Amino acid sequence: MSCWEVLADYGLRSIGIGERLLPRDDFSICTQVVLIGSGMIWNIYFGIVALASGFFLATVLALGKASRNPALRKPAEWVIFVFRGSPLFIQFFFAYFLFLSLKSVSPVFDPFTSAWLGALIVLFLNTAAYSGEIFYGALLSIPKGDTEAADAYGFSGWTRFRKIVWPTMLRLAWPAYTNEAIFLFHATTLVFFSGFPAWQQRGDALYYASYFADKTFNPFIPYPILAGYFILLTLAVIGLFGLVNRRLNRHLPQARRARLRIRPQIIR
Amino acid sequence: MFQHCTDPSTLEGLSWLSCYLTTGKHLSIYWSVGTVLLLLAITAPVALAFGFGGASAARSRIAPLSWLGRTYIAIVRGVPDIAFFLFFVIALDQFFEWLRHEVKCPGWEGSIWQGNDFVVCPEAKLPLSTAPQIWHEVYGFSLAVLTFSIVFGAFAANVLYGAMRAVPRAQLETAEAYGMTHRQTFWRILVPQMWVYALPGLSNLWMVLIKATPLLFLLGIEDIVYWARELGGSKTARFTDYPHGDWRVWYFGALLVFYLCFTKLSEVVLGRIMSRLTRGQATAGGEAQRKAA
Numbered sequence: 001m002s003c004w005e006v007l008a009d010y011g012l013r014s015i016g017i018g019e020r021l022l023p024r025d026d027f028s029i030c031t032q033v034v035l036i037g038s039g040m041i042w043n044i045y046f047g048i049v050a051l052a053s054g055f056f057l058a059t060v061l062a063l064g065k066a067s068r069n070p071a072l073r074k075p076a077e078w079v080i081f082v083f084r085g086s087p088l089f090i091q092f093f094f095a096y097f098l099f100l101s102l103k104s105v106s107p108v109f110d111p112f113t114s115a116w117l118g119a120l121i122v123l124f125l126n127t128a129a130y131s132g133e134i135f136y137g138a139l140l141s142i143p144k145g146d147t148e149a150a151d152a153y154g155f156s157g158w159t160r161f162r163k164i165v166w167p168t169m170l171r172l173a174w175p176a177y178t179n180e181a182i183f184l185f186h187a188t189t190l191v192f193f194s195g196f197p198a199w200q201q202r203g204d205a206l207y208y209a210s211y212f213a214d215k216t217f218n219p220f221i222p223y224p225i226l227a228g229y230f231i232l233l234t235l236a237v238i239g240l241f242g243l244v245n246r247r248l249n250r251h252l253p254q255a256r257r258a259r260l261r262i263r264p265q266i267i268r
Numbered sequence: 269m270f271q272h273c274t275d276p277s278t279l280e281g282l283s284w285l286s287c288y289l290t291t292g293k294h295l296s297i298y299w300s301v302g303t304v305l306l307l308l309a310i311t312a313p314v315a316l317a318f319g320f321g322g323a324s325a326a327r328s329r330i331a332p333l334s335w336l337g338r339t340y341i342a343i344v345r346g347v348p349d350i351a352f353f354l355f356f357v358i359a360l361d362q363f364f365e366w367l368r369h370e371v372k373c374p375g376w377e378g379s380i381w382q383g384n385d386f387v388v389c390p391e392a393k394l395p396l397s398t399a400p401q402i403w404h405e406v407y408g409f410s411l412a413v414l415t416f417s418i419v420f421g422a423f424a425a426n427v428l429y430g431a432m433r434a435v436p437r438a439q440l441e442t443a444e445a446y447g448m449t450h451r452q453t454f455w456r457i458l459v460p461q462m463w464v465y466a467l468p469g470l471s472n473l474w475m476v477l478i479k480a481t482p483l484l485f486l487l488g489i490e491d492i493v494y495w496a497r498e499l500g501g502s503k504t505a506r507f508t509d510y511p512h513g514d515w516r517v518w519y520f521g522a523l524l525v526f527y528l529c530f531t532k533l534s535e536v537v538l539g540r541i542m543s544r545l546t547r548g549q550a551t552a553g554g555e556a557q558r559k560a561a
Contacts, residue, residue: 082524085531087479090523093493097500097517186348193350193486210354217386219362223355227347 003030014038014202022201022208027216036212036225039205040233045116046123046188046204051181054127061132062169066139076132083129088122088187089194095122096195115196123191127184131177138173139165171248178241182234205229297495301526304481304491307409311416311477316470318421323428329450341425349419350483356415357487361394368392412487420477427469432458434465464545471538478530482523496523 009019011034023031064076083091099112112118142165150164170177189206192198198207205226212222273287288294325337343352365388373389390396395403435458443453484491500516546554 082528086524086527087482089482089493090520090527093482093496094517094520094524097514097520101514101517186350189348189350206348206351206354209351213354213358217358219355219358223351226351230347230351 003034006030006034010034011038012041014041014204014208016200016202020200022211024215027212029221032208032212032222033225035208036205036222037229039203039208040229042115042191042202042204043185043188044233046120046191047181047185049120050123050127050188051184054124054131057124057128058131058135059166061128062135062139065132065136079125080129080132080136083126084133088126089190091122091126092119092190092194092196095119100195113196114199115191119191119194119196123184123188126187127180130180130184131173134173134176134180135169137176138169141172142168167248174241174245174248178238178245181237181241185233185237186230293495293499296490297492297499300490300492300495303409303489304484307413307416307481307484308477310413311420312474314413314417315420315424315477318417319424319426319428322421322425323432324454326425326429327432337425337429340422341429343422349480350486352419353415353483353486356418357411360411360414362386365392365394368394408488412484412489415487416477416480420473420480423473423476424470427473428462428466430469431462431466435461467542467545471534471542474534474538475531478534479527482527492523492526496520 006028007030010023010031012018013022013035015038023035061076061080064072065080067073067076095118096113099109099118102109103113112121146164146168147160150160155164189204192203192207198204201207201211203211209222209226213219216222273290322337322340325333326341328334328337365386369388369392372391395407439457439461440453443457448456481491482493485493496519497516500514500519502514503511543557547557
């Protein structure tokens with residue numbers, strides 16, 4: 001089989017288009033690269049949707065944690081503590097079995113036991129908690145002069161938040177938030193190793209990589225391929241977030257702009 | 269376990285629960301908590317040693333050594349850690365067997381890669397197929413410890429490398445001015461001073477290490493996740509005196525609470541150590557403590 005045929009057969013295998021059976025004896029480099037790349041579709045899907053939706057909840061959580069009203073502060077603190085304090089792996093398991101027992105209550109919960117929704121909800125809450133903590137830290141370090149100037153100009157309520165507090169918070173949090181985004185993408189590889197089943201073997205990149213490692217008993221080919229894909233993905237994330245960082249800092253003199261620094265210290 | 273547990277079908281409420289939670293299988297899940305703690309206790313110092321080696325290598329003046337250290341540190345960037353866990357467990361196993369194969373069976377015909385199989389001579393198998401079960405478990409556990417140490421060593425190397433660079437340059441220059449050699453400066457000036465800078469990063473790493481322990485079951489260890497899945501699944505009256513439906517959600521709820529408590533406890537303890545170490549230091553934290561007193 002030529003590499004083009006493999007690409008046509010397995011390029012979209014992870015979302016159910018193409019060949020039904022996974023390769024059983026032909027484990028050429030090309031097959032591995034194509035199938036693992038096909039799995040990356042899921043990683044990117046989980047990462048982007050969870051980040052985009054989690055962003056809003058994170059802002060709410062940060063504001064809640066910074067609030068003086070205990071009725072708002074306590075729940076936000078608890079959500080952040082629970083999701084940051086426990087392993088993501090256990091969260092996946094717990095959520096899966098929770099949805100599984102809810103399923104017997106009502107058929108409404110059927111889609112929740114499949115990865116595309118159930119795991120997405122866990123990732124959404126998880127990234128919201130981690131980013132909420134980051135935003136909360138940024139909220140506390142907003143320069144006092146900025147808010148004083150806003151008060152002096154007569155800003156209040158929503159306009160004060162939208163025009164002054166929020167942009168500054170984002171600007172200060174952005175380097176840390178970039179790290180969070182990178183590690184969220186890494187965390188997406190856990191999905192199919194927890195309770196969530198890979199329906200019809202439609203799995204993510206790591207699922208296919210470990211499939212090949214199991215079949216060939218040779219870890220030295222699939223895992224480096226996976227690593228290559230993730231390094232590319234990480235570079236893309238850094239590039240995109242760098243553009244946003246430039247825009248957030250565009251009013252500042254060059255020397256005072258926050259640089260993106262990648263600090264790999266987070267596993268969930 | 270208890271006297272009143274002889275006939276489980278007659279039990280109810282709390283006495284039933286006390287019997288249920290002390291069955292033989294449940295005792296294994298409590299033991300596996302011990303496995304997790306043992307892994308943490310062994311991995312933490314070993315990973316620290318790996319990290320120290322990596323960080324010193326990265327600082328080395330010998331170029332290849334420095335590249336080696338930097339590559340080791342850079343490895344943690346960009347690639348998901350779980351991929352390392354899955355990779356290293358197989359790779360290390362094959363590596364050890366290959367080494368023994370080379371030593372023990374020099375006359376072996378044929379390649380060790382036969383089609384899709386990895387074949388070594390029977391004497392090189394690790395552990396030997398005749399070895400008792402306990403050795404298989406010990407071997408699996410040490411592979412897991414080694415894997416964890418390699419991955420977390422890279423994280424620790426990153427932290428220690430940063431801490432070494434945070435030691436004020438003037439300190440090292442003073443040491444050089446006193447005529448200390450490179451080695452003396454490193455051991456007598458740099459290493460004792462770097463810990464204060466490294467501690468926040470290292471305590472963060474400890475939290476991360478705790479949260480990575482449920483991955484153990486992926487490495488083939490019968491840890492708490494394994495037992496929670498095993499015990500929580502539905503059981504019929506045919507196989508057990510305590511039949512029940514799918515209770516895995518309760519078991520994983522318990523694991524969630526266990527990890528939350530463990531994290532909270534570590535947070536408190538590490539906070540105490542940090543405040544103890546910052547006392548009297550010429551840092552912002554030490555200054556704040558002095559003012560508060």
